[in-house]
Amino acid sequence: MRNVYIYxxxxxxxxxxxxxxxxxxxxxxxxxxxxxxxLYYVPYATLSAMTFPAILTATExxxxxxxxxxxxxILAFCRRGLLTVAIxxxxxxxxxxxxx
Numbered sequence: 001m002r003n004v005y006i007y008x009x010x011x012x013x014x015x016x017x018x019x020x021x022x023x024x025x026x027x028x029x030x031x032x033x034x035x036x037x038x039l040y041y042v043p044y045a046t047l048s049a050m051t052f053p054a055i056l057t058a059t060e061x062x063x064x065x066x067x068x069x070x071x072x073x074i075l076a077f078c079r080r081g082l083l084t085v086a087i088x089x090x091x092x093x094x095x096x097x098x099x100x
Contacts, residue, residue, distance in 0.1 A: 064096035 030036055059065045071092035075085040 059093055059097065061097065061100055063100060064093045067096040068093035 030039070055069050056062060056065045059068075068089040072085050072089040075088045080088070
């Protein structure tokens, strides 16, 4: 039981260090265009990496999940609002589930 507390403590310290070190080590404004552009896209890439597997496993059928995903991509590409994209994807999943 004592090892569990040590594991939790180490995990908390590592998580804290990852968040605090950039603030303490980088005090000046970042002027490199390459680093700025990289840091600009990090949240989008992280969100995509976390969301995409969940999309494909959200339904019982991979085809309905793929239909919802493709519908969402098309609507987002056409610059529709978030609510429209979500409703369209849900409708596509529902229709494919009814068919299959």
